[in-house]
Amino acid sequence: MQELTGAQALVRSLEQQGVEVVFGLPGGTILPTYDPLLSSSLRHVLVRHEQGAGHAAEGYAWATGRPGVCMATSGPGATNLVTALSDAYMDSVPMVAITGQVGTSLIGSDAFQEADITGITLPITKHSELVTDVARIPAAIAEAFHVATTGRPGPVLIDVPKDVQQATGPWSWPPVMDLPGYQVPGPPSPTAIRAAAALLVRARRPVLYVGGGVIKSDSHADLLRLAELCQAPVTTTLMARGAFPDAHPLALGMPGMHGTYPAVAALQEADLVVALGARFDDRVTGRLADFAPRATIVHADIDPAEVGKNRAADVAIIGDLRLTMAALADAVAAALPDGAALPDGAALPGGAAGRRATAGTADWLAVLASWKRQFPLRYTQDSDGPLKPQYVTERLSALTGGEAIIVAGVGQHQMHAAQHYSFTRPRSWINSGGAGTMGFAVPAAMGAQVGRPGELVVAIDGDGCFQMTAQELATCAIEKIPIKVLIFNNGFLGMVRQWQELFYDERYSSVELGTAIPDYVKLAEAYGCVGLRCERPDEVDTVLDKALARTDVPVVVDFRTHDREGVFPMVPAGRANDEIVLGPEFSADEQRAATRREMEI
Amino acid sequence: MSTHTLAVLAENKPGVLSHIAGLFSRRAFNISSLAVGPTQDERVSRFTIVVDGASTPVDQVCKQLEKLVRVLKVVELSEGGAVERELALIKVRVDPAVRGQLLEVAGVFGASVVDMSPTTLVLEAVSSPAKLDALLAMLDSYGTCELVRTGRIALARGAGVITDDGPASTAFPEPAETAA
Incomplete structure (x- = not known):
């Protein structure tokens, strides 16, 4: 040997x-x-x-x-x-x-x-x-x-x-592994799958609550099939952005503390919530006791300890999520009255028509569509006013066709990116979700770019986050890892500032970083990167074009964004999701209408 | 207090105790009692862990324990369905005049005298936790000056045997079939 x-x-x-x-x-x-x-x-x-x-x-x-x-x-x-x-x-x-x-x-x-x-x-x-x-x-x-x-x-x-x-x-390979106590969950129980499918077919107000497990298990194709078969709306958590195309008519966007109104309200009104590789995190549920109060819960996860940890499950599906999703979509197809006649779920149109024969969700989708119209993500970008982070994100989304790999740190910029970038595919959104690690974006973008060298990797970062790990720009420059870093530089620890504004009587304690020090353009150049600056809305497209065109060196763009801009909607921490605040872009009447949430189904 | 007794089989390897203790600490689970020792299979240790069901979600404890790579099996022993024992060594200060009386108490509880000095006795008691508590209450009136007590160990009654193979213990009830 x-x-x-x-x-x-x-x-x-x-x-x-x-x-x-x-x-x-x-x-x-x-x-x-x-x-x-x-x-x-x-x-x-x-x-x-x-x-x-x-x-x-x-x-x-x-x-x-x-x-x-x-x-x-x-x-x-x-x-x-x-x-x-x-x-x-x-x-x-x-x-x-x-x-x-x-x-x-x-x-x-x-x-x-x-x-x-x-x-x-x-x-x-x-x-x-x-x-x-x-x-x-x-x-x-x-x-x-x-x-x-x-x-x-x-x-x-x-x-x-x-x-x-x-x-x-x-030395010998392969070695004998000695893991007698380690068990990998296999296929889900067929009984549980049938029970879940039966609920999905009957539900009048279902919501598919999709977590990061769908991306990790590469089951996005079956998610699309399942959603279209059931004509069930889909909400993708912060961990699951990209698991379902944002442009799809059934997409509600992100749920939770900074989720879209339609996603948050749909979960509150749902009669059936099907959690797929999600864990009922407090940032999604708000006050747990008031979360999805009318819903029967189906919870599919590979980790048995997640099921029932925060919210009791009426139907628990434990197992490999990829197998679960395939089995669930098959079971729903079989359970639908005209299921046998459908050769392929993808052949169904995205709208409510495909399911009309089996009734059920058409009224629900109509309600959700009206909420999408009434209560969208809203911000105002004045043509000569301060630059809004939402605007920069939407321009990036448009210029890249939603095809870039977006990496974010933690804070306002992360939420704006998750809300306003229109994701088209899985593994194109990378961020620090559970831990909330400031400084994640630059090094994580570096790793993502190494893993997918031919693709456009764009870090959206805050000025606070950026300064925690900016030294890896040197690594990127020397190793020829051409990431793009868009700093939303508002000179503040913006999310903390927002909480102090809302919950501490605007007493701003140790949150001002200043926009000018360091000079991010010079800093980028010192690290061997291209440094650009953008201060006005009419420069955004030009600067982004210039940044995205460089594939030989890393690029850092200092976007001087508005320091008073908040992230909305918002469910204040520890409050019920029904208390969702639409924010300053909405009138008191609109807020009242959103809170009252009249609907007849 | 509703206590739950868990029998946990784990690989007999370095760090296993800290993995288990660390899990309880990290998840804010309370341990009422813990005892660990080897089994008839030298590769396997057996932990007996008692948790208070009122302050700690027992189902979560079992599921989280089973996720530990070095843990082989977790079984909750049903109340009354297991033999449970604790061992205590108790040093009691005793006046020679009442020594006979004390020995009588010890005898009632099946405790034996394992050491004696002119002014003290050391009793050894092995019994169910409830009986042990009763003995300790009785001894209080004489003057317990030192007490050492082990964690609880437990073994299921009957012919059934907990082994480290076979299905995991925490299974979800199958949902009832419903007509579509």
């Missing part, structure tokens, strides 16, 4: 796993592994901060569906990955982090650059292991990828002491 050092075995295991790129930064205890890395088939992207490596691995995974890989040394190198691991855990992103650790004889001695990273990351990883035997390295790596990518995906951390990397052990 061939003998390899632990370091060689680690690198070769990554190659065998089909890894093409590792984002990382070397240091003392991971040095042995960086040596064989040099002569391997793996591309290593040298980041400027390990947090950037972690988010880049996430962005890569979001964009490609393949696990992202990052690497760091022990102690501070490893702890710098913590935010990204937490982010990946919250958003179920498949990711493998490999960290060096001090030698086994030094563990526990407070050695230089020692940190108990498996202990620190225990609550924010799907699994972690400190590998103490060189012979276990291939199996540990294979298990890490298996656990990270199967079932509900998530981050796995493998911590390898320096002496284990240097020791020699037997």
